[in-house]
Amino acid sequence: MYYKMKLEDKVRVPPLRLGEDIETVVMDVLQEQLEGSIDKNIGIFIAVTKILGIGEGDIIPGDGAVFYSVEFEAIVLRLAQQEVIEGIVVETTSFGSFVSLGPIDAMLHVSQISDDFISYDEKNGRLVCQETKRQISVGDGLRARIVSLSLSEREPRESKIGLTMRQSGLGTEQWLADEAEKEKSSHGE
Known part of the structure; x- marks a missing residue:
């Protein structure tokens, strides 16, 4: 925050x-x-x-x-363990996504994205959930929780921040919008 x-x-x-x-x-x-x-x-x-x-x-x-x-x-x-934050995906790799929190980037490892099997679409630079077909691409806004936090005063670039999206209410903006729509339709609205 x-x-x-x-x-x-x-x-x-x-x-x-x-x-x-x-x-x-x-x-x-x-x-x-x-x-x-x-x-x-x-x-x-x-x-x-x-x-x-x-x-x-x-x-x-x-x-x-x-x-x-x-x-x-x-x-x-000021970041805190278990804090829910919002950021923007700045890079995707075969092992996860780097998320900009403003002045510092955090890592969202593939194991922390979803229970789904996730593959890396190198051609399009995105991570794809196999069952749900949800995607994470550069430029996507997302909401995640901080699960590991190691800030380095001497070398700020060496700081490590780990994120997770494996809980309800977390995910990309698109995922969250889809969930809200699904919730709305299940209540007959």
């Missing part, structure tokens, strides 16, 4: 930028350092949106920079 958070940090303003507008410099430094990074306690930083306050600067002997205490707002994505 996405959160708008109020945070505090120390920001190092390099000596070459001391003559510039301090708020602009602090925003640049925060955006460069935080956006796209992961903090296990906070989440995945999407954007630093606003500087709320800048404290007095501290000078450390031997370093020409000034260190400022800064209060700011940021948008973060």
Whole structure:
């Protein structure tokens, strides 16, 4: 889930930028350092949106920079085990699909898609359920549950997120629409 958070940090303003507008410099430094990074306690930083306050600067002997205490707002994505998320399929392979959750991709393994046997249609780049003929293709929106979560602060690209769609209420947008239609017709509506 996405959160708008109020945070505090120390920001190092390099000596070459001391003559510039301090708020602009602090925003640049925060955006460069935080956006796209992961903090296990906070989440995945999407954007630093606003500087709320800048404290007095501290000078450390031997370093020409000034260190400022800064209060700011940021948008973060905080994922949790068993959370239901929505994403878009960005790649299909013989072993599953990669799903974009915004700033990070997750893996939906073929064993977690359906109880059906699933084959990979390499020519059309899609996964096909043999019995139900349901398909997953690049560009499909889907709803899934997070079943494994391993975020790496040092190497965000090495983070691993595993998904499942093997529960009711989960699947591609088309699958969910088909289920709703089937439910509606079974009630005589």
